[in-house]
Amino acid sequence: MRFFIKQQVMSLKDRFYVKDEAGRDRYFVEGEFLTFAKKLRIYDEHNNEVVYIEQKLWNFLPEFDLFMANEKVATVKKEWAVFRNNYSIIGQDWHIEGSVTAHDYVIKKQDRVIADINKKWLSWGDAYEINLYEEHDLEILLGVVIVIDCVISAARGNSST
Template identity: 65%
Template sequence: MRLYIKQKVWSFKDRFTIKDDVERDVYYVEGEMLTFAKKLRLFDQQNEEQLYIEQKLWRFFPEYDLYQDGQQVATVKKDFELFKNNYTILGPDWHIEGSVMAHDYVIKEGNKVIADINKKWLSWGDAYEIIIHDEKSVSVLLGVVIVIDAVISQARNGQSAT
């Protein structure tokens, strides 16, 4: 499965459209306005919530919880490393390899690649290609990519990520 995330450049709140390989809208993400912590919701095309993402406040490094049907399914934490941009994913037994800062990385479960993520560089607004090899966790995989993009965007814009 191949999906594409495209951020809207001029939007008062976070908004992503997620398309398939024939450019059909498959999911969309909307953020809540006027909150201290970043809160995002992933919806399918039937407007059913697939994932809720909430930033934890007062952390030294960014940390987000991911929920499905009111149950926490994962936590994504930025790791402390001087010249690297690594993350820990708690919940599923996943790890990230590659250059997260350049958005060219893979998410693995053990030695098995479950997703490849690549940033499109010549794009108006951030755009990503996600190749999903294990379709059983699509929503959570998308959530991990969205969290990593949010952390990088906050750092790029000089906003506090705590």
């Protein structure tokens, strides 16, 4: 399965849309404005909240918790690495390996690739292409991609993306 996340820049709230291969909106993400920690909510096409993301403050490296139905399902922690963007996903036994410059990532469970993420420059703007090889973790994987984008945006010093 393949999905695309396009981020809306220049809005008062963070807003992302997740489209499927046919270009249909499958999910949208809204962020709370004027909060110290990033707080984002992923909604399905019926406006049901499926994932809540909250940044943990006061950590040396970025860290975010993901919740589903008010239960924490994962913690995304950026790892210290030179020339790499690596993350641990605690609670899912996943690991993310990525390129600092290319914005390409591989998500692994043990030694098995379960998804890859590639930044694309499409005619309608920047987007992340997500290729999922295991459908059952779709919404958590989408949350992880949103977290990665938040970390990249914060590193660039751009709070609107």
